[in-house]
Amino acid sequence: MSVVTTKMQGDIAVVTIDNPPVNAASQAVRQGLLDALRATEARQPAAVVLICAGRSFVAGADIREFDKPFLEPMLPELLNAIEAATRPWVAAIHGTALGGGCELALACSHRIGAPTAKIGLPEVNLGLIPGAGGTVRLPRLIDPIEAARLAVTGKPVSAAKALELGLFDRLAEGDLLAAAIALAKDAATQPRPEPLLTRAAPKVDRATWDAAMAKLTAKARGQDSPHEAAAALRDALDHDGVTALGLERARFMRLKASPQSAALRYIFFAERAVGKSPRTKDVPPRPLARIGVIGGGTMGAGIAASALLAGLGVQMVERDTDAASAGAARVEGILGGALNRGLISEAKHAAALARFDAASDYATLADADLVIEAVFEDMAVKKQVFAALEQACKPEAVLATNTSYLDVNEIAASVTDPSRVIGLHFFSPAHIMKLLEIVVPEAVADDVLATALHLAKTLRKLPVLAGVCDGFIANRIMSSYRREADYLLEDGALPHEVDAAMRAFGLPMGLFEMQDLAGLDIGWAARKRRAATRPASERYVDIADHICEAGHFGRKTGRGWYLYGPEGTPERNPDVEALIVAESARKGITRQSFTAEQIMTRILGCMQSEGAAILSEGIAASREDIDVTMVNAFGFPRWRGGPMFMQTA
Numbered sequence: 066m067s068v069v070t071t072k073m074q075g076d077i078a079v080v081t082i083d084n085p086p087v088n089a090a091s092q093a094v095r096q097g098l099l100d101a102l103r104a105t106e107a108r109q110p111a112a113v114v115l116i117c118a119g120r121s122f123v124a125g126a127d128i129r130e131f132d133k134p135f136l137e138p139m140l141p142e143l144l145n146a147i148e149a150a151t152r153p154w155v156a157a158i159h160g161t162a163l164g165g166g167c168e169l170a171l172a173c174s175h176r177i178g179a180p181t182a183k184i185g186l187p188e189v190n191l192g193l194i195p196g197a198g199g200t201v202r203l204p205r206l207i208d209p210i211e212a213a214r215l216a217v218t219g220k221p222v223s224a225a226k227a228l229e230l231g232l233f234d235r236l237a238e239g240d241l242l243a244a245a246i247a248l249a250k251d252a253a254t255q256p257r258p259e260p261l262l263t264r265a266a267p268k269v270d271r272a273t274w275d276a277a278m279a280k281l282t283a284k285a286r287g288q289d290s291p292h293e294a295a296a297a298l299r300d301a302l303d304h305d306g307v308t309a310l311g312l313e314r315a316r317f318m319r320l321k322a323s324p325q326s327a328a329l330r331y332i333f334f335a336e337r338a339v340g341k342s343p344r345t346k347d348v349p350p351r352p353l354a355r356i357g358v359i360g361g362g363t364m365g366a367g368i369a370a371s372a373l374l375a376g377l378g379v380q381m382v383e384r385d386t387d388a389a390s391a392g393a394a395r396v397e398g399i400l401g402g403a404l405n406r407g408l409i410s411e412a413k414h415a416a417a418l419a420r421f422d423a424a425s426d427y428a429t430l431a432d433a434d435l436v437i438e439a440v441f442e443d444m445a446v447k448k449q450v451f452a453a454l455e456q457a458c459k460p461e462a463v464l465a466t467n468t469s470y471l472d473v474n475e476i477a478a479s480v481t482d483p484s485r486v487i488g489l490h491f492f493s494p495a496h497i498m499k500l501l502e503i504v505v506p507e508a509v510a511d512d513v514l515a516t517a518l519h520l521a522k523t524l525r526k527l528p529v530l531a532g533v534c535d536g537f538i539a540n541r542i543m544s545s546y547r548r549e550a551d552y553l554l555e556d557g558a559l560p561h562e563v564d565a566a567m568r569a570f571g572l573p574m575g576l577f578e579m580q581d582l583a584g585l586d587i588g589w590a591a592r593k594r595r596a597a598t599r600p601a602s603e604r605y606v607d608i609a610d611h612i613c614e615a616g617h618f619g620r621k622t623g624r625g626w627y628l629y630g631p632e633g634t635p636e637r638n639p640d641v642e643a644l645i646v647a648e649s650a651r652k653g654i655t656r657q658s659f660t661a662e663q664i665m666t667r668i669l670g671c672m673q674s675e676g677a678a679i680l681s682e683g684i685a686a687s688r689e690d691i692d693v694t695m696v697n698a699f700g701f702p703r704w705r706g707g708p709m710f711m712q713t714a
């Protein structure tokens with residue numbers, strides 16, 4: 066069956082695209098649309114409605130075609146032809162109209178949206194700009210700065226906002242097709258709006274424009290495409306539509322061939338490829354309606370809030386009633402924050418609170434389908450919790466640990482049925498961070514793994530599967546490059562130099578600033594715990610230990626790797642720098658200076674060799690697992706794809 070069909074409904078032609086899953090504008094769709102255009106031009110209906118089957122309007126060009134030569138008909142020419150049609154075309158939009166889908170809607174003479182629809186130009190997220198007239202037509206339809214906001218930030222807008230901006234002519238009350246046909250009938254009786262391409266460019270004062278673009282591109286941090294999108298929009302204001310279209314196309318083609326776009330497209334597909342296991346194919350998950358969370362600290366509260374916001378019931382358990390009240394207050398704080406910021410309605414807030422309870426009694430977990438412990442990182446404590454869970458929970462309940470590095474096989478072996486135990490490593494703040502490392506112990510049952518993946522989906526998290534080892538994927542790589550950064554200090558670099566190199570690379574924060582923010586005492590405690598098992602031959606840098614021994618734990622004590630004044634801005638710490646120089650001397654190391662590039666070559670090389678070890682040991686199944694983890698756990702710049710992608714790109 067053709068992916069594009071045309072049927073008459075009275076005197077209106079209804080053209081339907083049906084190309085699951087997201088109606089991407091593949092070659093077949095483009096050809097189908099061209100055929101539909103020719104047929105409707107020949108038949109001359111009163112008007113044409115363009116609608117999509119399935120869950121969405123066209124969600125963009127087919128990204129999978131981008132690595133191959135483009136096939137005719139090309140999207141820009143097709144859209145020009147649709148815009149030049151003699152009959153009105155009404156785009157009826159539900160789900161998402163993104164990228165080429167938004168551009169298709171702009172080529173139509175009218176647009177109507179379902180109230181839940183979203184529309185936008187997300188090409189920048191793939192290292193691109195719109196390449197089929199988006200930057201040219203949109204500023205000729207709506208306020209050019211608002212048009213730039215869509216193209217430069219890549220963030221879509223809601224149907225209500227699209228109506229307010231003038232991007233939609235109407236919102237559909239009730240049935241979308243019926244409402245679109247009504248609009249098409251109205252359009253057939255009215256003069257055609259002038260095609261956007263031939264409209265005069267709107268005038269925007271240069272200074273106002275530049276200030277707006279500076280604001281919109283402020284967060285680009287090394288990524289080119291937002292700047293390119295802003296420049297394309299400016300071209301569209303400075304030139305007639307046809308000339309601007311040529312400039313946009315040239316820019317699009319150049320960016321499509323760029324390493325940044327290759328990296329961003331890789332990570333787009335990588336994020337959709339991870340979190341799948343052949344073991345769970347055709348294995349239904351266990352029921353999941355109410356979960357238990359042990360521990361009401363920052364992590365436990367974040368996990369609880371995330372589950373409540375996803376519609377699950379949550380029973381929190383703390384060691385006594387005071388701790389339970391404090392944990393409950395943390396959860397209520399997160400939910401209240403979401404309400405105040407307009408992220409959830411009053412009704413959703415009330416319903417989430419109604420599904421929540423905090424207590425000090427494990428017996429309250431009797432009906433929990435899955436329990437996640439988020440208590441202190443200590444094997445003995447974890448085993449005690451699991452022993453209590455075994456007593457309190459129903460036998461089919463999944464028991465999960467949120468440990469970030471402890472041996473999940475050992476935890477599993479401590480209960481009678483180890484097949485029910487799995488690792489669910491959330492990242493802080495757990496209600497915001499998307500990554501969820503699912504740690505798969507040897508004895509785990511397939512349906513327990515399926516339940517963990519189902520939980521990730523319910524919580525709208527990005528699951529990555531990891532094997533059991535110290536630190537799994539995320540913290541194992543983090544520990545290794547942290548160690549390398551410490552070696553760099555002894556070898557001649559200073560903390561601000563390492564941090565500046567990391568920021569210049571595109572990371573949001575340097576490693577030492579990050580440690581100061583998290584608190585140096587956390588890593589110190591972990592190092593002390595591991596001291597007994599650390600091989601004597603291993604190179605060990607004790608600078609951080611000396612800082613902690615002096616009672617300096619980072620931001621919270623005003624001193625750490627840096628000094629913090631009342632403003633909270635990190636300043637170089639002369640005492641620490643003297644300590645570093647003294648440590649190099651004590652170890653007989655001749656200090657040398659490093660360029661930012663040399664620093665990053667060492668840090669990146671270290672991430673890559675640890676990643677290679679993780680792959681060869683089977684801790685991660687693919688390089689995608691590692692790259693997705695690095696991008697989503699530690700802010701590794703998406704536009705570089707990830708350390709493993711960089712090694713092979």
Ligand code: 3H9
Pocket residue numbers: 086087089124125126127128129140141161163164165166168187188191193194195196197199334337338
């Ligand atoms: C563009 O349009 C350029 C033009 O300006 C100019 C051209 C000349 N192509 O995310 P999901 C697949 S650039 C191919 O899990 P959701 C996806 O891989 C494009 N495939 O679902 C997955 O496959 P699988 C501008 C695509 O409901 C499946 O669909 N558009 C495309 O969470 C489901 O995806 C964008 O950047 C595509 N364009 O989210 C939009 N999109 O099942 C990119 C998706 O095999 N897409 N797939 O793993 C999205 O943002 C989300 O997919 C969307 C749905 C919001 C649509």
